[in-house]
Amino acid sequence: MTHYRRTDVDGVEIFYREAGNPDHPTILLLHGFPASSFMFRELIDRLADQFHLVAPDYPGFGHSEAPSREVFPYTFDRLADVMEGFTDKIGLAKYALYMQDFGGPVGFRLATRHPEKVSFLIVQNANAYEEGLPESFWELPKALWRDPSPENFQRIREAAMSDEALEWNYTHGVKDISTISPDSWVLQKTLLDRPGNRDIMVDLLYDYRTNPALYPEWHEYFRKHQPPTLITWGQNDDIFPASGSHPYRRDLTKIDFNLLDTGHFALEEQSEAIAAHIRRFAAAL
Secondary structure: OOEEEEEEEOOEEEEEEEEOOOOOOEEEEEOOOOOOHHHHHHHHHHHOOOOEEEEEOOOOOOOOOOOOOOOOOOOHHHHHHHHHHHHHHOOOOOEEEEEOOOHHHHHHHHHHHOHHHEEEEEEOOOOOOHHHOOHHHHHHHHHHHHOOOHHHHHHHHHHHHOHHHHHHHHHOOOOOHHHOOOHHHHHHHHHHOOOOHHHHHHHHHHHHHHOHHHHHHHHHHHHHHOOOEEEEEEOOOOOOOHHHOOOHHHHOOOEEEEEEOOOOOOHHHHHHHHHHHHHHHHHHO
């Protein structure tokens, strides 16, 4: 049974899903853009008999509180601060990190701050290498990073959060579109339509420019601490393509590498396969 809970972290109400026995190994599930913990619903059901699963919504996402931009800076550093406080608040002393999309820069900040707390990594279309930011997709975000003009903010708002873009996030690269539920992008649109929410997302897309500068620090964490790492990557993703998955093998020796024939939100089509990989991988540790 999944429980739907809320807790206060530094004055921000954080919504999270929790399932499984807390005495079992914990997996902290960190979602992507512009999604929420909803993306983990099937995986939680598939793994709750063996693991303790915790899936929070970041501030401004899902069902968590969305403080105004005037009082809360929407940066990846700040999201990581809140997620660090969240793990302390609910008593997670040791956990694996499942990271997808935005979950990567949040999770890798947590891991580099507290490597002793991380038991293993699960990386699913979460980038940590320059090879994973192809110009074919990232030209517009990089233009915003170079020139944060109102015009570029408006361009990326329209490109990243139009109805068509929200649907495309889920349907590009999949094997069978008829198996992909529209509930995900309909929910995302509803949440994005809250006053000020799209501005929050654009702030974070602009702040994404801070992540490549941290890649060397993350690589050093990989090399020094060698966290056991499971890669389950949707290889047909145009946002974070498979070119970003291979470099992990340069820095990690305890790596289980799997490319899946699906797109960006791989759990929508491959949750059963990913759950099986996690069970197998964890059993071998």
